[in-house]
Amino acid sequence: MLELIINKEKDLEDIVLVQNGKMIEHYTSTEEERKRRLEGNIYVGRVGDIIKGMQAAFVEFGGEKKGFIHLKDAMPQIDETKEKLDTSLNINKVLKSNQKLLVQVKKDSDDKKGARVSTHISLPGKYIVLMPNTTFITISQKIENEEKRKTLRNIIKENLPKGFGAIIRTSAENISEEEIKKDIKDLLEKWKDIENKFNQSTDKPSILWESENVVEKMIIDLSDKKLEKITTNSEEEFKKLNSLKNKGNIEIILEKQKNLLEKYDLQSQIEKLENRKIWLNCGGVITIDKTEALTAIDVNTGKFTGKKDLETTIFKVNKEATIEIAKQLRARDIGGIIIVDYIDMRNKENKENIEKLLKEALKEDRAKTQVEGFTKLNLMELTRKHICSHLNG
Secondary structure, eight states: OEEEEEEEEEEEEEEEEEEEEEEEEEEEOOHHHHOOOOTTTTEEEEEEEEEETTTEEESSSSSOEEEEEEHHHHSOOOOTTOOOOOTSSSSSGGGGGEEEEEEEEOOOOSOOOOOOEEHHHHHHHESSEETOOOOOOEEOTTTTOHHHHHHHHHHHHSSTTTTTEEEEOOOGGOOHHHHHHHHHHHHHHHHHHHHHHHSSOOOEEEEEEOOOHHHHHHHHHHTTTTTTEEEEOOHHHHHHHHTTTOOOOOOEEOOOOOOOHHHHHHHHHHHGGGGEEEOTTOEEEEEEOOSSSEEEEEEEHHHHSSSHHHHHHHHHHHHHHHHHHHHHHHTTTEEEEEEOOOOOOHHHHHHHHHHHHHHHHHGOOOOOOOEEEEEESEEEEEOOOOOSSOOOO
């Protein structure tokens, strides 16, 4: 059973996704952090100073800090797997100071940097992500059946107007054509409204569309996973949830209890997320260390000595560590570059099996992940996009 627990105490909010009593995702934030979350919002922006040396510019959009736009985010969006971006173009040819610009926040600001904004707009729906002013269609890598991929691509091509592209989400895999058509129609209407507001606006920075909050996003993302119940101790949250149009048949429950985390035995599970070391059932151990540049994960045999040869022992620890690493990345919402230092394996087949297992385990993750494989230094390299870039580090 898949359910959400939303616990509010004063201005602190904990959102926990639970499967059969086990926490699989956790997000926590203060009221101030929730107000600061701008990712996904669409604005009327105004170009400020242009920084030629960095091929970038500042953009005023109404946030506390000015946003920052790179040349590639100001140029027409292309499919970089098939076309090459012309980075030699001078940014002054693309942007002018005081220019009115339709932008979307792609990454929230932090203590050091302003938000990263882009003219590449994406509107997420249940089954597709609509991309205006593009022509390419991509499909979630998690949909592996080639026949299904071809069918879905044809449905989108036949129902998208010219000048629109899309990302077909994993949730579309087992959905009828009619439901996908409805999703496209709803998103096109949403885009038309945004475009009209932008065309009618002055060049004064202002918000045109506000992205879904964490809970609303989870309801959309989990539409194919059969989220059954949401329990909260907040009357305000309870009212908001009941007013949502996209909640479907999800049961919404209000429990007037001070701490739902304790009641559902989640507090101890959340506290373990602070641990640097995670012990595996076999006796091995993984260590997670975050830096500004990347997250390093080290795998060690720990207390496990094994009963067969060394290579078998190492493979067993690495295999169990792989499953746990996928769980930890999701539970801690670790994003960016991730380097895993597995225990060295001499057997090439074992290394291939570990990479395959990691890719399989990450399919359950809602976040976009890319496994690059083992480097020449025998380090596993992957990237993961935060679900909530301003939360959980």
